[in-house]
Amino acid sequence: MxxxxxxxxxxxxxxxxxxxxxxxxxxxxxxxxxxxxxxxxxxxxxxxxxxxxxxxxxxxxxxxxxxxxxxxxxxxxxxxxxxxxxxxxxxxxxxxxxxxxxxxxxxxxxxxxxxxxxxxxxxxxxxxxxxxxxxxxxxxxxxxxxxxxxxxxxxxxxxxxxxxxxxxxxxxxxxxxxxxxxxxxxxxxxxxxxxxxxxxxxxxxxxxxxxxxxxxxxxxxxxxxxxxxxxxxxxxxxxxxxxxxxxxxxxGGKSPNIIFDDANLDDAVNGAVSGIFAATGQTCIAGSRLLVQAGVHDEVVQRVVALAKTARMGDPMHADTQVGPITTPPQYEKVLSYIGVAQAEGASLALGGGAATRAECGSGWFVEPTIFTGVRNDMRIAQEEVFGPVLSVIRFQTEDEAVAIANDVRFGLGAGVWTSDIGRAFRMSERIESGTVWVNTYRAVSYLSPFGGYKDxxxxxxxxxxxxxxxxxxxxxxxxxxxxxxxxxxxx
Known part of the structure; x- marks a missing residue:
């Protein structure tokens, strides 16, 4: 050694x-x-x-x-x-x-x-x-x-x-x-x-x-x-x-990734998957709360689940691997425990929901990409940082409701907004209580741009x-x- x-x-x-x-x-x-x-x-x-x-x-x-x-x-x-x-x-x-x-x-x-x-x-x-x-x-x-x-x-x-x-x-x-x-x-x-x-x-x-x-x-x-x-x-x-x-x-944070019904859904779905399953969800800016407007909710969920199903897990040194292991045993156990919490709270499991037992995962600490629907924002799964590949999908009706849900959490590190309405892009970037707001993108950082959080x-x-x-x-x-x-x- x-x-x-x-x-x-x-x-x-x-x-x-x-x-x-x-x-x-x-x-x-x-x-x-x-x-x-x-x-x-x-x-x-x-x-x-x-x-x-x-x-x-x-x-x-x-x-x-x-x-x-x-x-x-x-x-x-x-x-x-x-x-x-x-x-x-x-x-x-x-x-x-x-x-x-x-x-x-x-x-x-x-x-x-x-x-x-x-x-x-x-x-x-x-x-x-x-x-x-x-x-x-x-x-x-x-x-x-x-x-x-x-x-x-x-x-x-x-x-x-x-x-x-x-x-x-x-x-x-x-x-x-x-x-x-x-x-x-x-x-x-x-x-x-x-x-x-x-x-x-x-x-x-x-x-x-x-x-x-x-x-x-x-x-x-x-x-x-x-x-x-x-x-x-x-x-x-x-x-x-x-x-x-x-x-x-x-x-850290509990970042809202918000998809409006006028968004380019191809980009928005990619952004939703990237926001939570890239880096196995072990990132402070993970878009772990996916807020989807009612008009496109069902389609977005279907497409996010379908894309997440294709994620290749395995040896992180391999070029084609897309989701690697959880870094530590305590974090592995924490992520699995939150999946149990979400189910106990009444969230509906749409994908994953447990440890990955695929042969390509070997003896590592892997968790299947997991998606819950029917999540309310007052659930623990929507309020507490999981720091793993677990996504909570929350339905909303109006822009005001999206803002209220986005801000109704003690964290304020990052947020995503997906819309083709430039006016809405500016309004949302002003109203969301977060140190970074990405519009029609996610997880972009630069040495030139300040990074930090609001609230907790x-x-x-x-x-x-x-x-x-x-x-x-x-x-x-x-x-x-x-x-x-x-x-x-x-x-x-």
Whole structure:
């Protein structure tokens, strides 16, 4: 088995405990790697190193342009290693090689974008209402950032945080999911090759209660950025608030994918299937609630079921596989339990409804693509995030009803609208309470466009120009150019 150590101060190192834990291949259901089990002592060591790298040494002395050049070199190395890193991600999380490879080929664009943005961070000269003073602002990096990533797209979601943090001049300690740590540990070796100074980026692997909590509460960490379950995000936010730390949270969703009766149904049906069964439904933006207008409801359901039936399951490394395994045993059990909940609530099963027993699925953790009809929006299956290949179909009559159903949930990350009416497209994009609204498409993302949630789907934004500001703080500088000091007991 492959063995992966911690990465601190530019080198691989053993954990303080000397213990290891297994990483399982979701397709085979068997361990393939051993990962160092970090603890609070390792966290403190990594944070101290990152703090020292931030306060002194070559990283602090680099100009913003030089930081940008390092990010661009890293982009080139990622492009050269895309296939190798994608294979490791597939072995670790079971997603399709086709998708992981496409993500890895796209990731260099983030590092090039933020590499170019690094020396575009500017303060401002403030035209004051007071004579005899010169006032300007500086945008300065926050300091040490704790980056906590999930298991579904480890390197892509790491990149959304790491690229702007480094462009801003911060240093980083990464805690990857204990289920998918290998690709992150392979990836950080590229930073050394790109020329990043030791200590700028560090990785402590392990479990949330042993590593994650220690990172969140460490006094030298100034920001925590996290993607994952809203229950964990809530705990992180509460802990961070005690020390007034900055927080960025992306916490999933229960996204409505809305098909109106004037939509191009060929496109809408493809979008519905893509929204929930691509990535085996293990994506924060999954269109898990399919809202269909009554006039086309029956036809859409028939066509979605027919298309979903053709989905090829099996080895995620095979080019023709379309639906891979669930990444972890706990998630596998959770998805199956929600299928039982939906049936108990009275939803009608139109497709799937259990574990996949096809020969091509081997001994992996597969769930059949599952579709429920007759779903009410107050059912648990419509309100709670399943994070698996389970679709709830909800009928609606009017545009107002569609908006009411779409917004009647505590999440607000993504939404889809399928219509040929441009006026409706604009109205819906304004009325839906969601950080992203796709019209006549779904699951489109870019390094240029901000991403984040409303309501319980999180705080802050990733990607685009907005993201770098999440890692900066503003300082106001006043210079007296000749104003009299005046009465010392009166505000100037």
């Amino acid at each position: 492959q063995r992966y150590s911690l990465y601190i101060d530019g080198t691989q190192c053993d954990s303080a405990s000397g213990q290891w834990f297994h990483s399982d291949n979701p397709f085979t259901g068997k361990p393939w790697a051993e990962i160092a089990r970090g603890n609070e002592s390792d966290v403190d060591r990594a944070v101290q190193v990152a703090h020292r790298a931030f306060r002194s040494g070559p990283w602090k002395d680099l100009t913003p342009s030089a930081r940008g050049q390092l990010l661009c070199r890293l982009a080139d190395l990622i492009a050269e290693n895309a296939s190798r890193l994608a294979e490791i991600e597939v072995r670790d999380n079971g997603k399709l090689f086709a998708e992981m490879h496409a993500q890895l080929q796209y990731l260099p664009q983030w590092y090039r974008y933020y590499g170019g943005l690094a020396d575009k961070v500017q303060g401002a000269v403030i035209p004051l209402d007071k004579k005899g003073y010169f006032n300007f602002t500086r945008r300065e990096p926050l300091g040490v950032v704790a980056v906590i990533t999930p298991w579904n797209s480890p390197l892509m979601l790491l990149t959304w945080k790491l690229a702007p943090a480094l462009a801003a001049g911060c240093t980083v300690v990464i805690k990857p999911s204990e289920f998918t740590s290998a690709s992150t540990l392979e990836f950080v070796e590229l930073l050394s090759a790109a020329g990043f100074p030791p200590g700028v980026v560090n990785v402590v692997t392990g479990f949330g209660n042993e590593v994650g909590s220690a990172l969140v509460t460490h006094p030298l960490v100034r920001k925590i950025t996290f993607t994952g379950a809203d229950s964990t995000g809530r705990k992180i936010n509460e802990q961070a608030a005690r020390d007034f730390k900055h927080v960025g949270l992306e916490l 789907s999180g705080l802050g934004r990733e990607n685009g120009i907005d993201a770098i500001t999440e890692y900066l703080q503003t300082k106001s500088v006043w210079i007296n150019t000749g104003a009299p000091t005046g009465n010392p007991f009166v505000l100037r």
